[in-house]
Amino acid sequence: MKDIQSLLDKREVYLNEVGIRGIKYPVELRKTDGSWYTTPAVLSLRVDLPETKKGTHMSRFVEVLQEHARIEFPVIKELLVEMKERLEAVNSYFDMEFTWFVEKESPVSGQKSLLDVQVRINAELMGDEFRHRLSVNTPVTTLCPCSKEISDYSAHNQRANVIITVDTPMFLQIEDLVKIAEDSASSPLYSLLKRPDEKYVTEYAYDHPKFVEDVCRDAKLKLDEISGLEAYSVEECACKTLD
Amino acid sequence: MKDIQSLLDKREVYLNEVGIRGIKYPVELRKTDGSWYTTPAVLSLRVDLPETKKGTHMSRFVEVLQEHARIEFPVIKELLVEMKERLEAVNSYFDMEFTWFVEKESPVSGQKSLLDVQVRINAELMGDEFRHRLSVNTPVTTLCPCSKEISDYSAHNQRANVIITVDTPMFLQIEDLVKIAEDSASSPLYSLLKRPDEKYVTEYAYDHPKFVEDVCRDAKLKLDEISGLEAYSVEECACKTLD
Amino acid sequence: MKDIQSLLDKREVYLNEVGIRGIKYPVELRKTDGSWYTTPAVLSLRVDLPETKKGTHMSRFVEVLQEHARIEFPVIKELLVEMKERLEAVNSYFDMEFTWFVEKESPVSGQKSLLDVQVRINAELMGDEFRHRLSVNTPVTTLCPCSKEISDYSAHNQRANVIITVDTPMFLQIEDLVKIAEDSASSPLYSLLKRPDEKYVTEYAYDHPKFVEDVCRDAKLKLDEISGLEAYSVEECACKTLD
Amino acid sequence: MKDIQSLLDKREVYLNEVGIRGIKYPVELRKTDGSWYTTPAVLSLRVDLPETKKGTHMSRFVEVLQEHARIEFPVIKELLVEMKERLEAVNSYFDMEFTWFVEKESPVSGQKSLLDVQVRINAELMGDEFRHRLSVNTPVTTLCPCSKEISDYSAHNQRANVIITVDTPMFLQIEDLVKIAEDSASSPLYSLLKRPDEKYVTEYAYDHPKFVEDVCRDAKLKLDEISGLEAYSVEECACKTLD
Numbered sequence: 001m002k003d004i005q006s007l008l009d010k011r012e013v014y015l016n017e018v019g020i021r022g023i024k025y026p027v028e029l030r031k032t033d034g035s036w037y038t039t040p041a042v043l044s045l046r047v048d049l050p051e052t053k054k055g056t057h058m059s060r061f062v063e064v065l066q067e068h069a070r071i072e073f074p075v076i077k078e079l080l081v082e083m084k085e086r087l088e089a090v091n092s093y094f095d096m097e098f099t100w101f102v103e104k105e106s107p108v109s110g111q112k113s114l115l116d117v118q119v120r121i122n123a124e125l126m127g128d129e130f131r132h133r134l135s136v137n138t139p140v141t142t143l144c145p146c147s148k149e150i151s152d153y154s155a156h157n158q159r160a161n162v163i164i165t166v167d168t169p170m171f172l173q174i175e176d177l178v179k180i181a182e183d184s185a186s187s188p189l190y191s192l193l194k195r196p197d198e199k200y201v202t203e204y205a206y207d208h209p210k211f212v213e214d215v216c217r218d219a220k221l222k223l224d225e226i227s228g229l230e231a232y233s234v235e236e237c238a239c240k241t242l243d
Numbered sequence: 244m245k246d247i248q249s250l251l252d253k254r255e256v257y258l259n260e261v262g263i264r265g266i267k268y269p270v271e272l273r274k275t276d277g278s279w280y281t282t283p284a285v286l287s288l289r290v291d292l293p294e295t296k297k298g299t300h301m302s303r304f305v306e307v308l309q310e311h312a313r314i315e316f317p318v319i320k321e322l323l324v325e326m327k328e329r330l331e332a333v334n335s336y337f338d339m340e341f342t343w344f345v346e347k348e349s350p351v352s353g354q355k356s357l358l359d360v361q362v363r364i365n366a367e368l369m370g371d372e373f374r375h376r377l378s379v380n381t382p383v384t385t386l387c388p389c390s391k392e393i394s395d396y397s398a399h400n401q402r403a404n405v406i407i408t409v410d411t412p413m414f415l416q417i418e419d420l421v422k423i424a425e426d427s428a429s430s431p432l433y434s435l436l437k438r439p440d441e442k443y444v445t446e447y448a449y450d451h452p453k454f455v456e457d458v459c460r461d462a463k464l465k466l467d468e469i470s471g472l473e474a475y476s477v478e479e480c481a482c483k484t485l486d
Numbered sequence: 487m488k489d490i491q492s493l494l495d496k497r498e499v500y501l502n503e504v505g506i507r508g509i510k511y512p513v514e515l516r517k518t519d520g521s522w523y524t525t526p527a528v529l530s531l532r533v534d535l536p537e538t539k540k541g542t543h544m545s546r547f548v549e550v551l552q553e554h555a556r557i558e559f560p561v562i563k564e565l566l567v568e569m570k571e572r573l574e575a576v577n578s579y580f581d582m583e584f585t586w587f588v589e590k591e592s593p594v595s596g597q598k599s600l601l602d603v604q605v606r607i608n609a610e611l612m613g614d615e616f617r618h619r620l621s622v623n624t625p626v627t628t629l630c631p632c633s634k635e636i637s638d639y640s641a642h643n644q645r646a647n648v649i650i651t652v653d654t655p656m657f658l659q660i661e662d663l664v665k666i667a668e669d670s671a672s673s674p675l676y677s678l679l680k681r682p683d684e685k686y687v688t689e690y691a692y693d694h695p696k697f698v699e700d701v702c703r704d705a706k707l708k709l710d711e712i713s714g715l716e717a718y719s720v721e722e723c724a725c726k727t728l729d
Numbered sequence: 730m731k732d733i734q735s736l737l738d739k740r741e742v743y744l745n746e747v748g749i750r751g752i753k754y755p756v757e758l759r760k761t762d763g764s765w766y767t768t769p770a771v772l773s774l775r776v777d778l779p780e781t782k783k784g785t786h787m788s789r790f791v792e793v794l795q796e797h798a799r800i801e802f803p804v805i806k807e808l809l810v811e812m813k814e815r816l817e818a819v820n821s822y823f824d825m826e827f828t829w830f831v832e833k834e835s836p837v838s839g840q841k842s843l844l845d846v847q848v849r850i851n852a853e854l855m856g857d858e859f860r861h862r863l864s865v866n867t868p869v870t871t872l873c874p875c876s877k878e879i880s881d882y883s884a885h886n887q888r889a890n891v892i893i894t895v896d897t898p899m900f901l902q903i904e905d906l907v908k909i910a911e912d913s914a915s916s917p918l919y920s921l922l923k924r925p926d927e928k929y930v931t932e933y934a935y936d937h938p939k940f941v942e943d944v945c946r947d948a949k950l951k952l953d954e955i956s957g958l959e960a961y962s963v964e965e966c967a968c969k970t971l972d
Contacts, residue, residue, distance in 0.1 A: 640935035
């Protein structure tokens with residue numbers, strides 16, 4: 001059968017990225033205790049396409065993915081190398097989004113529960129240069145300092161989503177970025193609270209009022225202390241700071 | 244050209260609903276002051292299909308819609324009648340979802356602003372019987388009575404979405420259902436507050452603690468007072484009561 | 487500490503459902519080969535609340551869930567019983583949505599790949615009566631019979647989502663409902679096709695033209711043959727048939 | 730009342746963006762015939778915040794928006810200037826997303842109908858430098874050249890979303906970018922087709938097979954011919970090319 005994709009293309013237009021985007025696939029990820037967690041991830045795999053080639057062979061992306069479904073940090077680079085070779089490309093791109101569960105203990109009664117956070121990984125191999133970006137979206141509580149100051153009693157609180165994004169060639173625990181987000185907010189969130197916990201959390205948030213501006217700034221100061229980061233940003237729906 | 248849809252079908256399977264679902268179309272809706280508001284709505288138009296007919300003529304739904312894009316309450320019934328006739332059906336169905344803006348004044352400084360609520364209309368003509376359902380989703384604030392009771396100071400509040408759904412052959416103002424939802428909560432939401440407003444709203448919510456259970460119950464009691472409703476329900480993410 | 491939720495309520499409003507909705511939790515599900523598959527599911531757990539009780543104890547839902555995270559068919563009923571007891575309720579409700587992966591072989595080259603389908607389970611215990619509903623959303627290809635008939639060559643095809651919902655007290659394989667949906671369409675979907683497969687699939691769809699009306703009818707006829715179903719429906723975006 | 734936001738901040742962290750994100754507001758936009766179209770848009774308004782200032786005054790963003798709800802191209806720059814002044818900032822940012830309807834005629838019978846496209850505008854004033862980006866997402870049909878070549882008859886087609894993004898200091902008609910996307914695909918989409926139209930569209934797509942790679946390349950060549958663009962990109966789910 002004729003291989004249309006391999007035909008010569010005369011339009012002289014280089015394509016930066018060609019591939020599959022948004023495929024759902026069950027990947028295995030390593031938990032902090034060393035065991036494996038299976039989850040459907042949404043993945044994108046792309047390579048560049050030279051001016052002279054008519055099309056890419058989409059099915060090869062799925063084959064590469066099927067051979068590397070257990071995704072530890074070093075595997076991401078292997079995937080990128082494999083894509084470049086199998087698709088005969090110069091650059092390769094890999095993105096992955098998934099739900100991660102962080103184990104937590106409620107502050108007084110010690111009840112164990114899980115907090116779900118959304119994680120995004122963007123990795124690319126530009127020639128031989130490996131770039132790796134990790135982004136963690138942590139829901140937290142913020143209590144408004146202005147509302148507290150001007151009201152005779154109580155204060156308005158609300159949920160905020162803190163997105164910490166770091167560019168780093170190293171592996172980084174998702175849990176570490178969650179902790180930075182939570183420590184910068186008025187209070188963490190818990191899915192299981194007993195009454196003594198609820199009292200503690202209510203008063204704790206009131207004692208730690210924060211604008212989203214404060215959350216971003218405090219998170220940035222904590223990120224400054226981690227060595228090896230190339231760049232990072234802290235973003236909340238209403239606020240953003242870049243390194 | 245052959246009309247495949249009109250061919251005889253021998254499988255003897257009646258189809259309850261056939262048509263177009265999820266089409267975006269710019270409809271015109273009447274505001275409380277009598278003027279017209281244009282908005283992209285998401286619409287579904289369907290009819291039933293007898294056992295003997297192979298298919299329906301989808302393009303006729305779009306034609307009916309184009310001829311009735313200015314949608315006042317009486318127009319909905321006209322649309323349903325027109326669909327039945329044009330598609331030679333016994334029953335017809337019309338659904339519409341759109342964003343509606345309610346004008347509000349902040350409680351102290353009187354600042355005007357808009358609150359967006361999501362509205363859904365489901366209407367059907369079953370033979371000659373007209374049924375009409377209106378559903379309004381209003382975001383409000385609830386302040387937890389338990390958190391207030393057990394904490395030495397402050398209390399946890401959160402956003403809740405109150406969905407009030409009423410079955411009624413009459414026209415009903417969206418604003419009336421929004422008001423019921425807001426009056427049943429710890430506090431309404433505003434998109435524009437000055438500092439004196441913020442103080443007022445913070446203290447007001449603290450003075451009106453509500454579980455979502457309370458919001459549903461109080462809204463139901465208010466709905467009991469409206470005459471002419473055939474059935475209704477109040478639903479919050481965590482709670483539901485039917486008439 | 488005072489237990490506000492247990493206070494007497496004087497409004498005399500019965501609440502049909504109170505609980506937690508939309509919680510993400512990593513459940514374990516049994517695959518057809520007997521092994522376990524972990525996936526984040528979106529869950530809702532609710533009970534009814536009598537007129538006289540002010541509130542429900544939300545944290546108990548999370549506790550029940552944590553004790554039953556490995557969810558086989560019989561566990562669903564256990565969960566419902568446990569909820570009723572722990573929350574002192576008459577009725578209990580359990581919903582779960584998750585992504586499931588069906589293993590497939592491409593039709594000519596036998597390439598293995600996965601198809602992701604969305605699954606929803608709704609179960610309830612109304613007093614002692616157990617009700618269980620399974621709903622599977624399968625993406626398929628439909629090729630328009632009208633476009634084929636009137637065109638000198640080729641025919642328009644498109645993606646359709648076939649939702650088969652069955653009410654049954656028994657356990658049913660998700661794969662069985664996926665197969666019914668695919669066999670009723672113009673062609674199944676595959677995430678990995680080699681060229682001989684692509685030729686086969688293209689010609690196969692052209693040889694099996696189907697309106698969405700046809701897909702619904704053919705799926706219904708296949709469901710008629712399964713014994714033990716209490717009710718069922720087949721729904722596509724544009725079409726719906728009830729048992 | 731104390732103005733907490735205006736307090737001095739000692740953390741020395743500059744915030745690139747602070748403001749409101751994702752607010753729904755009914756804006757008025759000018760149609761090609763000069764009349765006004767009202768639609769709920771999703772807007773984001775932000776400014777930068779110097780190291781020394783504790784917080785921004787969120788309510789002022791809503792005020793600026795309320796005063797400029799009729800948004801023609803020159804108004805966007807006015808909004809940015811106004812935000813900078815009212816919020817005492819150096820940079821200001823404005824984003825807007827909305828649904829736009831393009832009028833179309835079916836190719837044979839001349840039936841009029843509307844196609845909805847998603848539009849995004851990103852504008853910013855960095856000091857005095859005005860930057861303006863327009864992005865239009867047009868749904869089209871692509872028919873696979875490989876499937877056509879290797880099959881004895883028919884060919885697989887599918888829906889693609891072509892996103893054309895242009896950086897330009899000038900005003901550009903949304904319709905012009907839609908046309909480029911449609912002319913680069915195998916066929917445009919129509920919401921209303923009669924049978925002669927359907928025959929035409931089916932055969933036309935078969936006569937114009939396109940990989941998504943082809944769509945991106947052809948769209949790029951058409952964009953090359955527009956003068957005054959600073960940069961642009963063409964993106965489909967599976968493909969991307971930058972200027």
